[in-house]
Structure formats: structure tokens, C-alpha cells
Amino acid sequence: MMILGEVDLRDVSAAKHRAEEEVGRRRRTVPVLASLVGLCVRGAAIIVWLTMPAAPGPVAQTAPQLAPTPAPAASTEAAPLSPMQEKALKPKDTFKECANCPEMVVVPAGSFTMGSPTSEPGRSADEGPQHTVTIARQFAVGRFEVTFDEWDACAADGGCYNTGTRTSSGEAFLDSPYSIVPEWALGGYKPSDEGWGRGRRPVINVSWDDAKAYVAWLSKKTGKSYRLLSGAEYEYATRAGTQTAYPWGNAVGTNNANCHACGSQWDARQTAPVGSFAANGFGLYDMVGNVEEWMEDCYHDSYSGAPTDGSAWIEGADCSNRIVRAGSWFFAPAFLRSAKRYWFTTDYRLNYLGFRVARTLAP
Numbered sequence: 001m002m003i004l005g006e007v008d009l010r011d012v013s014a015a016k017h018r019a020e021e022e023v024g025r026r027r028r029t030v031p032v033l034a035s036l037v038g039l040c041v042r043g044a045a046i047i048v049w050l051t052m053p054a055a056p057g058p059v060a061q062t063a064p065q066l067a068p069t070p071a072p073a074a075s076t077e078a079a080p081l082s083p084m085q086e087k088a089l090k091p092k093d094t095f096k097e098c099a100n101c102p103e104m105v106v107v108p109a110g111s112f113t114m115g116s117p118t119s120e121p122g123r124s125a126d127e128g129p130q131h132t133v134t135i136a137r138q139f140a141v142g143r144f145e146v147t148f149d150e151w152d153a154c155a156a157d158g159g160c161y162n163t164g165t166r167t168s169s170g171e172a173f174l175d176s177p178y179s180i181v182p183e184w185a186l187g188g189y190k191p192s193d194e195g196w197g198r199g200r201r202p203v204i205n206v207s208w209d210d211a212k213a214y215v216a217w218l219s220k221k222t223g224k225s226y227r228l229l230s231g232a233e234y235e236y237a238t239r240a241g242t243q244t245a246y247p248w249g250n251a252v253g254t255n256n257a258n259c260h261a262c263g264s265q266w267d268a269r270q271t272a273p274v275g276s277f278a279a280n281g282f283g284l285y286d287m288v289g290n291v292e293e294w295m296e297d298c299y300h301d302s303y304s305g306a307p308t309d310g311s312a313w314i315e316g317a318d319c320s321n322r323i324v325r326a327g328s329w330f331f332a333p334a335f336l337r338s339a340k341r342y343w344f345t346t347d348y349r350l351n352y353l354g355f356r357v358a359r360t361l362a363p
Contacts, residue, residue: 080222086362091138092283097222100153102357104140105283111135112236113243115303115339120245122334126301126341133232135310137363141229141237142356144274144285145293148191148198151206151214155188159217162189163209163347194351196270202291202354204271208322208346211294211355218357225360228296230312231341233358234325238288238338240281245337247280247287252333257289260332271329271352288326288336291354295323299343320345328352 078096081089089095091108115130116123154160191205206214211228218226229237244250254263258272266272275285298317300306306313321343327335330352334340344353 080224089361097224100150102142102146102150104359105143106138107141107237107282109135109138112239114232114235122337127339129303131303131308133308133310135236139361140359141284145202145291145354145356147200147274148193148203151203154214154217155190160188160214163207163213200273201271202274204291204351204354205349206354207349208294215357226357228294228355229358230310231295231297231323232310234295235338237282237284247338257336258329259289259327259336260330262289262333266329290329291352292324292328293326294355295325297323299323322346
């Protein structure tokens with residue numbers, strides 16, 4: 001019986017017993033918690049150790065994965081060749097002498113038979129007589145046709161001004177030699193791309209005068225001798241050691257080039273981006289098809305008396321008419337034959353007329 005002011009010993013004993021149990025429970029819990037914490041720490045350490053890169057050793061180890069470093073653009077290293085670099089060039093070597101300059105391929109010296117045999121289907125009389133041409137020194141040729149990117153860089157730099165002599169419809173609107181630059185033309189000529197796109201498509205709607213303005217700018221920019229190809233250089237570079245009608249054989253085949261029945265997705269519709277077809281034996285692209293290419297030569301109606309050293313044939317002709325080679329997206333396969341040639345007046349601009357460049361190399 002509990003009396004007010006007194007303490008019941010049973011309650012004290014029970015309280016003491018409960019206190020002792022609590023202390024015991026806590027003593028048992030602390031080691032367990034400590035063990036669990038220890039396991040967690042050890043586990044974390046093991047995970048860190050497993051994910052750490054291996055220490056260097058005698059056996060090659062896998063390097064830790066790092067964010068990829070973007071490769072520098074080729075244009076950052078483009079610069080005019082030094083005399084030593086130029087003399088070290090070998091056939092099929094490539095080089096580029098400014099950020100927006102054409103990529104060039106070294107073509108070897110050699111000999112070939114220029115023109116076509118009378119038995120070749122599609123032959124024209126001005127492709128004969130056949131004759132041997134010897135090119136004594138290697139030279140460089142544009143790997144691709146000059147592109148809109150390359151032309152537009154020239155125009156932005158003030159080089160490709162508007163010679164403006166004739167539109168594709170034949171309308172004359174500036175009767176001035178390309179060496180004389182009218183003040184209004186200094187902004188640079190921007191040829192139409194016909195809605196097909198610029199960038200890596202070959203520049204079109206450019207005349208022979210325009211092409212000459214481009215190589216003059218390129219020569220000045222690099223300090224090197226850039227120019228148009230001669231007809232002999234073009235045919236030699238196109239054949240690349242072959243004597244067949246086309247660089248790849250005697251039949252046009254399928255999807256070897258862009259023309260009006262070549263089996264490509266661009267046939268008879270528009271130009272293709274440069275390099276869309278296989279390269280020839282010298283590593284050059286689109287040497288036939290895609291766009292006609294302006295040559296340095298004046299037009300002669302036969303090869304009688306033609307130079308045999310690969311030089312451009314200028315003498316003895318009306319040089320208001322210049323040679324074009326290669327055929328185009330617009331023409332039938334016969335125009336893509338390696339020997340085929342045609343001509344236009346120097347001021348014509350058409351949506352299948354373009355060009356590529358050549359470069360004289362030091363001996």
C-alpha cells in the first residue's frame with residue numbers, strides 16, 4: 001500500500017531494472033552500428049579503388065576515358081609550300097596553300113597519246129589526228145573542280161570581281177577586260193547556284209574571264225604559279241594511264257559520273273557535290289561529267305601542228321574562243337569521253353560551266 005510521501009521499493013527496483021536493460025541494449029547497439037559504418041566505409045573504399053586508373057606498370061593498361069579533343073581543321077595548317085617542301089613532292093601527294101585554296105594533287109611526268117582513234121563511237125573530227133604528248137615535269141592539278149566555297153572566299157577577298165561580260169542568255173552588260181576592275185565590281189561576283197546549293201558544289205555560271213580572275217587572285221595570295229590547265233594536261237590527267245574512251249573503260253557504265261544518262265541521282269537535273277564519284281588513277285575526282293571545265297587553250301579545229309610538250313596551244317587561232325573539256329550533268333555520255341573537247345567564247349556563263357586549277361611545280 002502506497003503512502004503519500006513515501007517511495008514504493010518495488011517501483012524503484014523495477015525502474016532500476018529497466019535502466020540496466022536500456023544501458024545494455026545501447027551497449028549492444030553501438031558495436032553493431034560501428035560494424036555497419038565500417039563495412040560501408042570499406043565498401044566505398046573498394047568502389048573508389050576499383051574505379052581508379054591502374055598505376056603504370058610493365059604491361060600496357062587501358063587509359064582513362066577523357067573527352068575527345070576536336071582535330072584541328074586542315075585549313076589551320078594550310079600555307080604556301082617552302083622550296084624544300086615543293087621539291088620533296090611525289091606523285092599523288094596532296095597539298096593546300098591557304099585556308100580556302102583548292103586542294104592540289106601531284107601528277108607525274110609522262111607521255112600519252114592525245115586524241116581519239118577514228119573507230120571510237122561519238123568521235124569528232126577535232127579529236128585528231130592522234131599524236132604523242134610528253135609532259136617532262138610533274139605538275140599539280142586541283143583534286144576537285146573549284147567549289148562555291150572557294151570561289152566565294154575569293155570574292156569576299158576582292159579577287160573574283162564581276163568581269164560581267166555576258167550572262168547565260170548571252171546579254172552583254174560590261175565590255176571590260178578582266179584586268180580592268182570597274183569600281184562597282186569591287187564587291188566580288190556572286191554567281192548563281194541555280195538553287196542547287198553552294199558549299200562543296202562546283203562553282204557554275206563562270207566564264208573563262210572569271211576563271212582567269214580567280215587564278216590571278218590565287219597566285220597573288222599564295223605567291224605561287226596557279227593557272228588553268230592546258231588541253232593536253234587535262235587529257236593526260238584524265239586518262240591517268242588509260243587509252244579507253246572513258247577513264248574507267250570503253251562503256252559509260254552506271255554511276256561513274258554525272259551526265260544526261262550516267263545512272264546517277266543528279267543526272268540531267270543539277271550538279272553533284274564534288275567528290276561524289278570514285279577518283280581516277282591519279283587521285284583526281286570528277287575529271288569527266290558534273291561541269292564542263294575551261295582550258296587555257298584557244299580553239300583549233302584539228303590537232304595538226306599542235307604542241308607535243310603539253311603546253312597550251314595559243315598561236316594560230318581566234319582566242320576569243322577557248323576550249324572546254326569534261327562534259328557535264330547536262331550532256332550525253334559521248335561528251336564525257338576523255339578525248340572530247342568543245343569551245344565557248346571567253347565571256348559565256350552557263351549553269352554547266354566551271355573550272356579547276358593547275359599549279360606549276362619547281363623542278
